[in-house]
Amino acid sequence: MECSLSKNSNFIFCGGGSGGHVLPALTLFHYLKKECPDARFISIGSKSGIEKEIFTKNSLEYYSISTGKLRRYFSWQNFLDILRIIKGTVQSFFLLLKWKRAHSVVIATGGFVTVPVVFAAWLQRKKIIVHEQTTRVGLANKICSYFADMVLVTFEDSLKYFPQNKVKHLGYPLREEIFTPIAEETKIKDFTLKDIERPVLFLTGGGNGSKLLNDILDQIRPQIENEFFIVHQCGKAYESEYQSRETPFYKVYGFIGKEMIDLMKTAEVIISRSGAGTVVELMSLGKASIFIPLKIAQKNEQYHNAISAHQILGSKVIEEDELSAESLLEAIEEVRKIGKKSWVKNNPTHVIGNLIKDF
Template sequence: MTKKIVFTGGGSAGHVTPNLALIDQLKDWDITYIGSKNGIEKNLVQGHGIAYRAISSGKLRRYFDMKNFKDPFKVLAGVMQAYLILKKIKPDVIFSKGGFVSVPVVIGGWLNRIPVYIHESDITPGLANRIAIKFATKLFVTFEEAAAHLPKDKVEYTGAPIRDVLLKGDRNKGLQFLGFHSDKPVLLIMGGSLGAKKINEVVRESLPELLKKYQIVHLCGKGNVDTKLTETTGYNQYEYVDKELPDVMAASSIILSRAGSNAIFEFLALKKPMILIPLPLRASRGDQILNADSFKKKELCEVMENDSLTSEELQKTIDNVYKNRYDYIDRMTAAQNATHGIKNILSNLNEI
């Protein structure tokens, strides 16, 4: 009999792409995805040809907003909708990647007595997962350090689920797509799907010096392309790169990025020396700071502070990491077990 699984998670690409990485490996399963009506997960999932069911969802906020009075009712409506969908589907298991839309699904699964597996990417759980953990059967974690913040009887360290497609990038295709040559190293700059204003500004200020040593591909976020620099030789700007990203990453010698968990474990899997500039506390709950600190302690990266970022320090750090790139690659090679999340999670799912 074909096993059935329901995936959930949304609100950002980071709550969806690990699910898609797993879905690509579950060829013999009957798969349904439950997400929000208008979230990013809808387009990402439907692009994979997976059955998608939308429910009502309310955002979970840590700050005062008038919507906080309305959204609990949306969450309750979502719980009822999820409960009825799950009652009809009767899946063998629910797999949640977090985000506010996952809470109604996890509760609906618990009410239906369906096993709920949650994957937490960060060292400390976000608000949605803090609520959902109470209803979970198992909790998979990316960082070994996460176990200290979670119920010991539910936690299992699996590492990060890495998208298989990222491991199949072609360096030559990447160089061809970028119009770059192989005589100068490629510096890839990623500020997340929305970009990063501070990083963009300092990188562009540093271009005259950086371009003497590196070819630069800059993923700067929607609306952040600087038209005055579009003809700059050796500097390519994109709001976002999708299908070509594995090839672009394969062509890159060094990466400058924010410190989202999914991204940094992908760099680790690809053995790309990295410089991380985590989101500051005023713009986040501090998860990226903890992620970056963990990698720094293991000597897998260099870390710079967003608010004190300067052109001079950026150039110096990039040059230092590139100079010592083989040392970073050696340490990344020794840490590859942390990128085997797909295999470890599949092992658990296959036991159901």
């Protein structure tokens, strides 16, 4: 579909605080950039958050504002953060004046940095679209939904949390690589995926790693290493510790980048935390996986994300309090029996991107 927008059109992305809020925006940026090459793409975030690194690395025009966190409980820090949010709203208001209302749409993907931007955009009557990734709604997106023209959700279960006259269930923006065959040459440091002869077991605690998941793999590794080729994304903080334990069939990486999708396609068993992006990508690949939700996640959102995968694909969910070597070994055997299932055929990125283009 060709872009009907002029080169004066502005797509303004805001979202941050974690990679889970930034990556959907980045996926939509890449799609819209391909469809509307003459449009202008802007990103707004905090001065030092992960969003700054990710957006600037991908050549988005980036502007920083002051931001603070609103808590659902009493804290003296709330008073300081309210002042920061007010400051960020003023900064956002004057920043957004640079771009004409009729030619601009703000796309907010979660995190408290979005609140000042969305409120300022509402004051200027700019078009606003909010995207919610998780099954349980964050406070920032809940606030933003009252000022948005449209709210898009990943999971159908999230529809009930937003104003019914403006919410749509369209799914999660997925990277195009999800729908392409495994690249023959995909290599992760010193090995090529197609050359692995054993079934692959992949464990990841996310980009920062998880000591809990690292430790449990250490416990079961002697029992599974004769059967699997094990790939372990341990987090950069743990990299030197675990790399010293490598064997020909156990490979350790602090962080795995763009090769991650092909690795997930190759793996027979995947053990992971259950952030929304990870869960939806694995569901889209038809992979019944083993999820160990982060216990302290807001509103236990990781648990509910994982339960969605369990209900649809039969993925196994082990809560932190129930995690043991025995429970994990049992889950590994169970997911191997399930095999691959089909869940999604079309990429929601196209649907969401086209809606934004025509909004």
